[in-house]
Amino acid sequence: MNTWQEDRPGGGGGSYGQGNGGYPGGGGAEPPLPPGLNPRGPGAPTPPRPPAPPQQPAGAPGYPPPGAAHQSGGPGNPSGPSGPSGPSNPNRPGGPGASLRTPGGDRSRRSRRRRIKVAALALVSALLVTGVGTYFWADSKLNHENVLASYQGRPAAGKGTNWLIVGSDSRDGLTDGQKQAMHTGTDSGKRSDSMMILHIGSSGNTLMSIPRDSWVPIPAHLNTDGSGKTVPGTTSKINSAFNNGGGRLLVETVETNTGIHIDHYAEIGFAGFVGIVDSVGGVNMCIDQDISDKDSGLNLKAGCQTLNGTQSLAFVRQRHQMADQDLGRMRNQQKFLSALAHQAASPVTVLDPFTFYPLVSSGLGTLIVDNDAGLTDLGSLFMAMKSVTGGSGKSITVPIGNADYHTSTGESAVKWDPVKSKQVFDAIKNDTTIP
Numbered sequence: 270m271n272t273w274q275e276d277r278p279g280g281g282g283g284s285y286g287q288g289n290g291g292y293p294g295g296g297g298a299e300p301p302l303p304p305g306l307n308p309r310g311p312g313a314p315t316p317p318r319p320p321a322p323p324q325q326p327a328g329a330p331g332y333p334p335p336g337a338a339h340q341s342g343g344p345g346n347p348s349g350p351s352g353p354s355g356p357s358n359p360n361r362p363g364g365p366g367a368s369l370r371t372p373g374g375d376r377s378r379r380s381r382r383r384r385i386k387v388a389a390l391a392l393v394s395a396l397l398v399t400g401v402g403t404y405f406w407a408d409s410k411l412n413h414e415n416v417l418a419s420y421q422g423r424p425a426a427g428k429g430t431n432w433l434i435v436g437s438d439s440r441d442g443l444t445d446g447q448k449q450a451m452h453t454g455t456d457s458g459k460r461s462d463s464m465m466i467l468h469i470g471s472s473g474n475t476l477m478s479i480p481r482d483s484w485v486p487i488p489a490h491l492n493t494d495g496s497g498k499t500v501p502g503t504t505s506k507i508n509s510a511f512n513n514g515g516g517r518l519l520v521e522t523v524e525t526n527t528g529i530h531i532d533h534y535a536e537i538g539f540a541g542f543v544g545i546v547d548s549v550g551g552v553n554m555c556i557d558q559d560i561s562d563k564d565s566g567l568n569l570k571a572g573c574q575t576l577n578g579t580q581s582l583a584f585v586r587q588r589h590q591m592a593d594q595d596l597g598r599m600r601n602q603q604k605f606l607s608a609l610a611h612q613a614a615s616p617v618t619v620l621d622p623f624t625f626y627p628l629v630s631s632g633l634g635t636l637i638v639d640n641d642a643g644l645t646d647l648g649s650l651f652m653a654m655k656s657v658t659g660g661s662g663k664s665i666t667v668p669i670g671n672a673d674y675h676t677s678t679g680e681s682a683v684k685w686d687p688v689k690s691k692q693v694f695d696a697i698k699n700d701t702t703i704p
Contacts, residue, residue, distance in 0.1 A: 416516035428700035429470030474662035541635025543578030610654035
């Protein structure tokens with residue numbers, strides 16, 4: 270069918286947009302419609318048409334094929350399938366995922382994250398406050414005494430850390446019924462029931478027992494009756510130093526006879542000992558043979574078992590079934606204290622409030638330490654004793670020269686081996702391997 274375009278110059282019936290300018294002037298501009306075809310009526314101006322896109326040769330680099338711009342949704346066609354408003358764009362209004370990115374949803378997520386952060390911060394703060402509070406509460410339970418006094422000729426500090434650990438027979442804190450049940454007697458005051466030096470060093474930890482009947486020089490000291498009089502020095506059993514001058518005189522006596530500088534001191538009586546054992550639920554011990562001791566009231570069958578506080582106290586005190594009496598008892602004391610430290614320092618004990626708080630209340634409340642000792646120092650002590658149990662340390666006794674030494678006063682005492690004991694003392698001072 271012929272149209273008005275067939276008669277335009279250069280038209281030749283070509284398609285729209287083809288050729289070298291199908292309109293007059295070759296510029297691609299469309300001529301006005303005939304008056305009869307103008308929808309605005311005769312004489313009305315023809316509405317302008319948008320300019321035609323520039324012509325590029327087919328197959329030019331980066332030039333899409335005809336119709337591609339209408340389908341790609343790219344810059345040339347924002348309404349295409351994948352364009353900003355295309356049906357396949359998940360971010361278009363109302364498209365898939367639009368509900369996850371709404372301003373209200375973003376605010377909700379930010380609010381939730383903020384609440385989680387605040388809750389976590391509050392929890393950490395509460396744990397810190399509780400931990401710090403517990404530390405100062407437990408530290409306040411310790412009883413401090415000035416037992417590490419300076420004196421002329423005191424040995425200089427050596428390598429490592431040395432504790433003097435004393436078990437006293439103090440009955441303080443026990444009722445009359447408990448004294449009877451535990452076979453402790455009713456004596457007042459306190460005497461040393463056991464004493465040990467715990468050396469903590471880089472060459473290994475060593476727990477050394479000192480026989481309480483050791484025959485040694487006792488330094489001169491002030492009378493404890495408050496008179497201010499000086500008691501002259503003498504030679505006697507080492508436990509008389511504790512009996513007559515308490516922890517301070519005992520420390521000085523140990524230091525002057527061994528040459529070992531004592532860095533810390535710990536002392537515990539009967540009541541505290543029983544309380545610690547019961548608070549940790551008893552101590553597991555393996556007994557080599559049946560024990561039946563009327564003096565301590567202990568009756569145990571051979572084998573592994575859990576000892577309660579009363580049984581444990583009797584176990585570390587009994588000696589009459591031992592062929593070597595006090596020396597055999599010291600071996601039991603070392604074995605027991607290492608097992609107790611292993612159990613008291615375990616995470617199950619420390620992290621369980623139902624065990625930890627009774628342990629602090631019953632144990633630390635009756636423990637006497639030097640003025641400079643704190644909870645961290647006690648923790649180091651327990652861990653060192655635990656290592657002795659684990660095999661990475663040693664349990665020894667001061668080398669004995671004569672276990673039945675008869676004194677000039679007719680007493681039976683323990684005499685140290687002067688050569689071997691000095692070798693051990695020097696190794697502890699210098700933190701070298703114990704010979």
